[in-house]
Amino acid sequence: MQLFTIRLLYVLIAVATLAGCGEQKGKSPDQSQKVAVIISTLNNPWFVVLAETAANRARELGYEATIFDSQNNTALETDHFENAIASGFDAVLFNPTDADGSIANVRMAKKAGIPVFCMDREVNATDAATSQILSDSYAGCVAIGKYFVEKLHKQGKYVEILGLVGDNNTWSRSKGFHSVVDHYPDLKMAAQQSADFDRNKAMEVMESILQVHPDIKGVFCGNDGMAMGAYQALVAAGKAEKVMVFGFDGAGDVITSIQQKKILATGMQFPKLMAKTAANYAHAYFHGKRDFAQKVPVTVEMVNQENVHEYVAYGSE
Numbered sequence: 001m002q003l004f005t006i007r008l009l010y011v012l013i014a015v016a017t018l019a020g021c022g023e024q025k026g027k028s029p030d031q032s033q034k035v036a037v038i039i040s041t042l043n044n045p046w047f048v049v050l051a052e053t054a055a056n057r058a059r060e061l062g063y064e065a066t067i068f069d070s071q072n073n074t075a076l077e078t079d080h081f082e083n084a085i086a087s088g089f090d091a092v093l094f095n096p097t098d099a100d101g102s103i104a105n106v107r108m109a110k111k112a113g114i115p116v117f118c119m120d121r122e123v124n125a126t127d128a129a130t131s132q133i134l135s136d137s138y139a140g141c142v143a144i145g146k147y148f149v150e151k152l153h154k155q156g157k158y159v160e161i162l163g164l165v166g167d168n169n170t171w172s173r174s175k176g177f178h179s180v181v182d183h184y185p186d187l188k189m190a191a192q193q194s195a196d197f198d199r200n201k202a203m204e205v206m207e208s209i210l211q212v213h214p215d216i217k218g219v220f221c222g223n224d225g226m227a228m229g230a231y232q233a234l235v236a237a238g239k240a241e242k243v244m245v246f247g248f249d250g251a252g253d254v255i256t257s258i259q260q261k262k263i264l265a266t267g268m269q270f271p272k273l274m275a276k277t278a279a280n281y282a283h284a285y286f287h288g289k290r291d292f293a294q295k296v297p298v299t300v301e302m303v304n305q306e307n308v309h310e311y312v313a314y315g316s317e
Contacts, residue, residue: 033090033286034064035279038080040097040121042069044197044225046249047095049314050119050271054093057279063090063286072164072196074101081105085112091282092116093275098166099124115285117278120271122168122295131281131292133274137169137248140267140300141176144246147265147304148181148220151244155186156217159209161230163197163222170194173222173248173267190216195226202229210237218244224251224266231262250303252313258305265304271314274298 035058039051051067058065068084070077077097084092085108092109094116096102106116106128118132152158160177163170181187190213195202202221209216210233219234221227227247234240240262247254250268257263281292303311310316 032062032064034066034088035091035093035282036080036084036089037065037067037093038070038077038084039067039095040070040077041072042067043071044223046224046251046269046271046314050095050275053272054119054275054279057276058093058282061279061283063283070097072097074098074105077102078105078108081108085109085114090114091285093119093278093282094129095119096121096123096167098164099168101166103128115282117281119274119278120169120269124168126294129294130285131278131294131296133277133281133296133298135169135269135274135300136297137172137267137300138176138179140269140302141173141248142180143300143302144220144248144265144267145177145180147302148177148218148244148246149184149187151264152187152218154184157188157190157213157215158218158220159190159206159213159216159230160192161202161205161219161221161226162192162194163226165194167197170197170222177220195221195229197223197225199225199229202226203233204229206230206233207236210234210239214239216243218246220246222248224249224254227263227266228253228257231257250311250314255303255308255311255313258303258308261305265302268301268303268311268316269314270298273315 037051037054039047055065055067068080074097103123103125109116115130118129122132191209193205195205219230224247227245231245234243244264246265248267254263254266
């Protein structure tokens with residue numbers, strides 16, 4: 001059923017791409033539109049895949065595409081939007097830095113007549129972006145929560161490492177996980193701390209937590225970079241075989257670690273699918289389409305040691 005959902009979304013993308021026949025106003029047919037790909041950070045392989053896939057798909061469709069790195073800084077993100085508007089970009093494929101802090105930038109582009117298509121991360125407004133293509137993080141983490149409970153046999157102390165506190169994905173994943181785990185009173189959360197989706201920060205956080213709580217049984221991390229950082233800390237402490245680590249993203253190193261029976265599970269997102277969808281939507285917009293869904297959910301699939309052979313980095317076989 002999940003694979004069917006993804007294939008169906010590909011069909012919808014194709015339909016959206018072909019919809020409409022008018023040219024975008026403001027440029028003559030022989031002028032190439034320019035697409036800005038503005039990404040929260042390129043200091044993470046997952047977002048590099050998202051950015052490069054979006055830019056490459058835009059180029060395949062015949063447009064100029066430039067990638068901008070916001071470095072998780074809303075002020076720098078604002079600079080990128082101002083640059084995109086001043087430089088005559090015609091659409092923005094956008095991975096927001098902050099669900100609230102990025103709204104003004106999207107509205108600035110909208111006021112300038114430039115459509116914005118959010119990828120993976122959303123902004124907390126339904127009247128700003130043209131469309132938002134988003135992983136179903138909550139449902140994905142419900143599945144991980146169920147597996148977490150099963151593997152820990154419904155008891156023991158555990159740790160949760162959160163991502164960026166200003167990103168809705170952080171809380172969607174946490175809420176999905178806790179919607180399951182909190183029903184088991186013998187599962188005790190020893191610590192909950194943010195590591196900003198950063199591998200090195202997660203390693204430092206895990207090292208500090210282990211000094212206070214050396215007897216934990218599991219770690220749930222809001223992304224795979226943090227899962228790998230937590231695992232490194234556990235290896236250094238000689239606890240890697242005693243503590244189960246769960247991530248979220250579907251990154252290549254975690255897929256390999258699951259195959260090697262180091263990491264227990266992850267939530268497979270599909271950044272390539274989201275990026276291509278955003279680029280295809282921009283293409284459809286340039287050709288007259290305007291009736292886009294405000295939010296387009298993309299299914300997340302749990303990958304564990306039983307089914308990992310069905311997956312590759314950032315996607316399925």
